Amino acid sequence: MTIYAVAERARVSIATVSRVLKGSSVVTESTRQKVLDAVQELEYTPSGAARSLAERRHHTLGLVLPELGGPYYAELLAGFETKAAELRQGVMLVIAKAEGHGGDAIRALATRVDGIAFLGRDVERVRRSGKKLVLIAADSLPGVEVISTENIAGARRLTEHLLAHGRTRLLFVGDPDAAHDVRERYEGFVLAHHDRGLEPAQPVLAPFRESDGQAVAERLIAGDLEADALVCGNDELALAIMARLLGAGVDVPRDIAVVGWDDVMTARYVRPGLTTVRQPVRDVGALAADRLFHLVTGSAKAPERHVLPTEVVIRGSCGCTRTPSADPEPDLYPIPTPHPSKVRSR
Amino acid sequence: MTIYAVAERARVSIATVSRVLKGSSVVTESTRQKVLDAVQELEYTPSGAARSLAERRHHTLGLVLPELGGPYYAELLAGFETKAAELRQGVMLVIAKAEGHGGDAIRALATRVDGIAFLGRDVERVRRSGKKLVLIAADSLPGVEVISTENIAGARRLTEHLLAHGRTRLLFVGDPDAAHDVRERYEGFVLAHHDRGLEPAQPVLAPFRESDGQAVAERLIAGDLEADALVCGNDELALAIMARLLGAGVDVPRDIAVVGWDDVMTARYVRPGLTTVRQPVRDVGALAADRLFHLVTGSAKAPERHVLPTEVVIRGSCGCTRTPSADPEPDLYPIPTPHPSKVRSR
DNA sequence: TTGTATGCGTTATCAC
DNA sequence: GTGATAACGCATACAA
Numbered sequence: 012m013t014i015y016a017v018a019e020r021a022r023v024s025i026a027t028v029s030r031v032l033k034g035s036s037v038v039t040e041s042t043r044q045k046v047l048d049a050v051q052e053l054e055y056t057p058s059g060a061a062r063s064l065a066e067r068r069h070h071t072l073g074l075v076l077p078e079l080g081g082p083y084y085a086e087l088l089a090g091f092e093t094k095a096a097e098l099r100q101g102v103m104l105v106i107a108k109a110e111g112h113g114g115d116a117i118r119a120l121a122t123r124v125d126g127i128a129f130l131g132r133d134v135e136r137v138r139r140s141g142k143k144l145v146l147i148a149a150d151s152l153p154g155v156e157v158i159s160t161e162n163i164a165g166a167r168r169l170t171e172h173l174l175a176h177g178r179t180r181l182l183f184v185g186d187p188d189a190a191h192d193v194r195e196r197y198e199g200f201v202l203a204h205h206d207r208g209l210e211p212a213q214p215v216l217a218p219f220r221e222s223d224g225q226a227v228a229e230r231l232i233a234g235d236l237e238a239d240a241l242v243c244g245n246d247e248l249a250l251a252i253m254a255r256l257l258g259a260g261v262d263v264p265r266d267i268a269v270v271g272w273d274d275v276m277t278a279r280y281v282r283p284g285l286t287t288v289r290q291p292v293r294d295v296g297a298l299a300a301d302r303l304f305h306l307v308t309g310s311a312k313a314p315e316r317h318v319l320p321t322e323v324v325i326r327g328s329c330g331c332t333r334t335p336s337a338d339p340e341p342d343l344y345p346i347p348t349p350h351p352s353k354v355r356s357r
Numbered sequence: 358m359t360i361y362a363v364a365e366r367a368r369v370s371i372a373t374v375s376r377v378l379k380g381s382s383v384v385t386e387s388t389r390q391k392v393l394d395a396v397q398e399l400e401y402t403p404s405g406a407a408r409s410l411a412e413r414r415h416h417t418l419g420l421v422l423p424e425l426g427g428p429y430y431a432e433l434l435a436g437f438e439t440k441a442a443e444l445r446q447g448v449m450l451v452i453a454k455a456e457g458h459g460g461d462a463i464r465a466l467a468t469r470v471d472g473i474a475f476l477g478r479d480v481e482r483v484r485r486s487g488k489k490l491v492l493i494a495a496d497s498l499p500g501v502e503v504i505s506t507e508n509i510a511g512a513r514r515l516t517e518h519l520l521a522h523g524r525t526r527l528l529f530v531g532d533p534d535a536a537h538d539v540r541e542r543y544e545g546f547v548l549a550h551h552d553r554g555l556e557p558a559q560p561v562l563a564p565f566r567e568s569d570g571q572a573v574a575e576r577l578i579a580g581d582l583e584a585d586a587l588v589c590g591n592d593e594l595a596l597a598i599m600a601r602l603l604g605a606g607v608d609v610p611r612d613i614a615v616v617g618w619d620d621v622m623t624a625r626y627v628r629p630g631l632t633t634v635r636q637p638v639r640d641v642g643a644l645a646a647d648r649l650f651h652l653v654t655g656s657a658k659a660p661e662r663h664v665l666p667t668e669v670v671i672r673g674s675c676g677c678t679r680t681p682s683a684d685p686e687p688d689l690y691p692i693p694t695p696h697p698s699k700v701r702s703r
Numbered sequence: 704t705t706g707t708a709t710g711c712g713t714t715a716t717c718a719c
Numbered sequence: 720g721t722g723a724t725a726a727c728g729c730a731t732a733c734a735a
Contacts (some may be wrong), residue, residue, distance in 0.1 A: 012487075013711090013712055013713090014712065014713065015712080023721075023722085024721065024722045024723075025712090025713080025714095025722090025723095026714085026715085026721070026722060026723080026724095027720085027721060027722075029713065029714060029715085030714095030720095030721090032713095033714080037720060037721085038720070038721085039720060039721090042720080042721085054485065054487050056464075056467050056468060056486055056487060056488075057468050057712080057713075058410065058468060058711085058712050058713070059406075059409075059415070059465075059468030059469035060405075060406045060407075060408075060409035060410040060415065060469070060711080060712075060713090061406075061410050061711070061712030061713040061714085061727090062406075062468065062712080062713050062714075063405075063406035063469075063713090063727090064404065064406040064407050064410050064711090064712080064713070064714090064726095064727045064728065064729085065712080065713040065714040065715075065726080065727055066713080066714065066715095066727085067714095067727070067728095069405070069406065070465075071449070071469065078435075079431050079432075079434060079435040079438070080431075080435075082428070082431075084431070085425050085426075085428075085430070085431035085434075086425075088425060088431075088434075088450075089424075089425040089426075089452065092425070092450060092451070092452050093452065096451070096452070096462050099461075099465070101449055101451070101465060101466065101469060102449060102450050102451070103417070103447055103448060103449050103450075104434075104438060104448050104449075104450050105438070105442070105447070105448070106435065106438050106439065106442070115445075116442050118402075119405075119416075119445070119447060120447065121402050122402055122403050122404060122405030122408065123405035123406070123409075123417065123447060139400065140402055141358075141400050141402060142402070247622075250626060254626060275622075276593075276621075276622075276623055277622055277623040277626050280596060280600060280623050280626065280627050281626050281627065282628070359727090359728055359729085360728065360729060361728080369705075369706085370705065370706045370707075371706090371728090371729075371730095372705070372706060372707080372708095372730080372731075373704090373705060373706075374729095375729065375730055375731080376704095376705090376730095376731095378729095379730080383704060383705085384704070384705085385704060385705090388704080388705080403728080403729075404727085404728050404729070406727085406728075406729090407711090407727070407728030407729040407730090408728080408729055408730075409711090409729090410710095410711045410712065410713085410727090410728080410729075410730095411710080411711055411728080411729045411730040411731080412711085412729085412730065412731095413711065413712095
């Protein structure tokens with residue numbers, strides 16, 4: 012089923028069919044209708060490959076993610092896809108876990124898209140493709156577009172909040188070397204300490220899975236680690252740690268405060284509610300698609316660096332108190348009252 | 358930068374370059390090396406469009422999802438992408454919320470992929486494309502490959518569990534008309550009642566967002582609705598309802614039991630833990646990609662119907678008691694399931 | 704083993 | 720307005 016069949020059926024040339032399909036205004040309404048009818052009757056579906064070859068454009072944007080766990084990446088992807096669809100661009104996704112044959116996948120991706128938005132380590136893999144590029148949550152790189160969020164400032168505010176609570180032995184949990192944004196969060200942690208003339212502790216290295224959180228909690232319980240407040244690299248980590256501590260009889264936040272990063276759904280369901288930082292993840296994805304598109308179409312000036320704002324979300328785990336209520340309150344927890352909530356079974 | 362440039366640089370014909378790139382074994386090692394060097398030096402990236410046109414295959418699978426909220430779709434997508442990558446196929450994603458210009462997006466998708474895996478309503482949109490097709494979580498359709506999970510049996514077991522607890526006034530919360538799998542879950546709810554000669558109540562219609570859960574909770578609190586057990590269409594709904602009830606002083610599960618569906622992360626962090634049903638979502642995605650690929654390559658026999666097993670996850674919200682522990686226990690809870698479930702095809 | 708030539712299905716540039 | 724026809728960049732049957 013090609014454009015020739017349609018042309019024949021409609022008794023016109025393939026050029027005319029092409030014009031109609033591309034919405035050219037020069038075509039007469041009557042012939043236009045003939046073509047459309049033929050298309051309908053033949054259930055004609057054009058070949059994207061042939062079209063791309065002729066137009067020298069794929070009308071497709073690529074997105075490379077390191078994984079798809081947790082709500083973060085899904086949100087990002089949703090924002091990216093939505094914006095791309097708006098721009099009438101397709102979306103190709105590849106999950107490139109640390110190396111593996113992910114290199115192949117990225118190479119293959121490069122053959123079918125006009126540009127690539129990349130989130131992960133080893134940017135070189137993508138740079139070599141020579142495609143238009145947008146980096147997400149990455150360090151600045153001369154000449155390339157980068158989109159990130161206010162990690163440093165956010166972490167600084169969050170840490171300061173803990174210090175303002177009178178906490179003195181803060182620990183940062185997470186691996187600054189694992190990802191650039193984690194590094195920045197630790198940086199904010201450090202800066203908040205310096206603001207008060209304090210000396211920040213070294214980070215407690217931990218990957219981002221729940222099991223790693225458990226391990227950290229054990230060390231805390233065993234006395235191997237000491238702290239009265241934990242600034243965790245993300246919510247999964249914070250939640251896992253908090254749960255384990257609570258299970259061991261440690262009072263959070265009285266004995267130890269715990270805060271996270273991302274504001275996942277669970278954060279507002281647990282007790283105490285998890286104090287964390289919210290990022291406009293969806294916007295990051297949308298912006299990436301938008302910038303990439305403009306880079307591709309040439310309507311973008313010089314590469315820019317975008318930093319989107321973050322917002323500290325105060326709940327109970329940092330030591331703030333509020334009205335006991337089991338409602339999930341997605342947004343505001345404004346009321347600081349003397350009594351922390353306790354909803355527990357048995 | 359085309360294959361011609363590479364050929365010229367390596368002083369061979371484009372045919373040879375093509376052979377090397379496709380890994381043909383007939384090429385001499387020495388010329389192979391020359392070509393590879395040229396490719397390297399020129400940073401040559403082939404045109405996927407030209408390749409697809411010549412081969413008449415996109416080496417790309419399409420996935421259509423209705424949205425990307427919650428862990429369900431992300432998991433599915435992860436499974437799909439992983440399997441596709443394994444099969445060396447690219448993945449194009451389109452989110453087609455109820456109609457909108459989603460029709461356009463699907464049409465456009467059809468021009469660039471070899472087959473489409475579809476999850477959502479209005480299957481016709483995709484069928485018209487004439488592409489190879491795999492339906493996910495959909496009703497049976499003659500001649501079409503369908504992949505779903507054991508919704509009926511799972512819901513039946515879950516409901517029976519509640520009845521066995523001595524609950525007598527069960528309510529199903531969710532809209533059976535919203536999605537096929539929800540319909541099946543209600544069906545299982547009904548069957549469990551019939552098993553005991555009981556008359557099931559009509560479903561309490563509610564979409565799947567947390568806010569809808571709140572509304573249902575309010576009706577319960579106001580006495581507008583009466584029940585001693587709630588079977589919810591998914592976890593978000595169940596969690597929102599449970600939180601609101603607890604906040605209003607209702608004792609869950611003593612006064613009213615609440616169970617969900619999906620086993621999201623939050624389910625094991627809240628107290629009481631949410632009893633729910635786990636589906637092998639990732640496997641569903643992987644199977645979809647695998648079947649679609651075999652449909653495309655012709656190595657698949659007749660279209661089949663696949664039903665993957667579900668598993669009831671017992672926690673506290675159904676009325677079961679267990680050791681109070683704040684640990685998140687991601688995996689193992691003793692599961693009193695009368696019938697071992699298994700994968701079925703027909 | 705390597706090169707030549709044709710086809711893949713559109714778009715776009717010309718004529719008409 | 721519409722119709723030939725030359726790209727578009729690669730794969731591959733056929734020659735050599």
